[in-house]
Amino acid sequence: MTRIDAEPLHSLRERTSEKWRTHPDDVLPLTVAEMDFPLAPPISAALHAAVERSDTGYVYTSLAVATAFAGFARDRWGWEVDPNRVTSTADVSLGIVEVLRQVTRPGDGVIITPPVYPPFFELAPEASARIVEVPLLGGIDDGWRLDLDGIDAAFAAGARAMVLCNPHNPVGLCHAADDLRTLADIAQRHGATIVSDEIHNALLREGAAYSPFLSVSDAAREVGVAVTSASKAFNVAGLKCALVITASDRGDAVRAAFPVEVQWRTGLFGEIASIAAFSAGGAWLDGVRETLDANAALLGELLAQKLPGVRYRIPDATYLAWLDLSALGWGDDPAAHALEHAKVALANGPEFGAEQGRGHARLNFGTSPEIIREAIDRLAALAAGSALVE
Structure with a gap:
């Protein structure tokens, strides 16, 4: 099996889909459920x-x-x-x-x-x-x-x-x-x-x-x-x-x-x-799944190291992480706070259910390890009180 790597950020920013056109270039978009991998050759x-x-x-x-x-x-x-x-x-x-x-x-x-x-x-x-x-x-x-x-x-x-x-x-x-x-x-x-x-x-x-x-x-x-x-x-x-x-x-x-x-x-x-x-497309898919498994584990490691108050469970399927950010004190919709102050776009938790989504956000890890690391670094800096934008 050949592992499939996500495309680099400069290439991704050339895409014209909603994920890459909703926010300006200083924002890392981890919202819309589409992945950052190259199309399967077949x-x-x-x-x-x-x-x-x-x-x-x-x-x-x-x-x-x-x-x-x-x-x-x-x-x-x-x-x-x-x-x-x-x-x-x-x-x-x-x-x-x-x-x-x-x-x-x-x-x-x-x-x-x-x-x-x-x-x-x-x-x-x-x-x-x-x-x-x-x-x-x-x-x-x-x-x-x-x-x-x-x-x-x-x-x-x-x-x-x-x-x-x-x-x-x-x-x-x-x-x-x-x-x-x-x-x-x-x-x-x-x-x-x-x-x-x-x-x-x-x-x-x-x-x-x-x-x-x-x-x-x-x-x-x-x-x-x-x-x-x-x-x-x-x-x-x-x-x-x-x-x-x-x-x-x-x-x-x-x-x-x-x-x-x-x-x-x-x-x-x-x-x-x-x-x-x-x-x-089976071989390509298996390579993507290998990358996603590694990304899901990496996300858990980074959260444990840098945002230990955030609760996360590795999913059985999807490339989506459901994060409980309540401990950070970022309000009912922490995604809005993260976007404004850390330039990280997460999916709005309450939209998945007003009660169940309060204090939560969804993160798309179908991307590169570099983007995941940068996103968590930005969120950790915000949690530590050094927001990118005040």
Whole structure:
């Protein structure tokens, strides 16, 4: 395995994505969930070839990318995906909304489990449903898990669906297979649907166990719809391709009811990049995962040395660190304080859940060790009372 190194800061600042254009050049951006590595060579080659043949039209079918993903899922996790039970669309959030539109009616409750990816708070309202919060149990010290009793009670009170995050952003939790089986049984008992966002599934820490929701039981296949993408693991979010996956007649009926435009919104470049990623990007991905594992450990060492009051748990998956900065006294939104005074941009903790995110921030360590060190040095200097900007 060849380790993949992040690009140098001067090259990264030439990028035009949100991560690199939101803040001025004196800020280190560790916010948006995109990585700082060079594109996987098979993806780059496939995109260049498409440009050379002027292949820039509409997507024809989901079958090619679905078949590529099925092979990837089988090789990586032993998950058997039927390519004929996959519909592509533009991105995971759009896929979740379209599923919710099919399985809920206006005003129905949709369960989410904060702290969780901030757009989850908007997806149910976009589908004319309402949010029901059932926060995760546990915390940084002992880890997190689903509040299965709370979810059961929320379904009993009338919620009709749940958006599961597996692996869970921002805490990096891979939900235990037994918990997922229990969740499926609960949903089946209440006639509810589990929409499982599995976008971070390929970014596993060495030794971590990820269980695709649709793989854990017959009940999960009956009540579940999975939505995933190559976008996080292979850094191709801007190309727009995600997959909505089902494994039962009930799930198939959800996809069959989608408006035709759901698939047509898939980006052809996204499909081309995803096929290359799933078919030929494995070696690159493993090299990136090796770097991320080293970065996660480095972050822990630096925090212990320079910011011992900050609490952090190495995630099972993702390249995202959920940090409890409460001990520093930087207020409910420490990310705002860090940006203003240390020129380090972190993701705003309360946006992941007003209560659960208070005093927290999310840090993206999908970058170089040099940038991580510089960021922690700046935060440590601020904590010591020598802010860069007063």
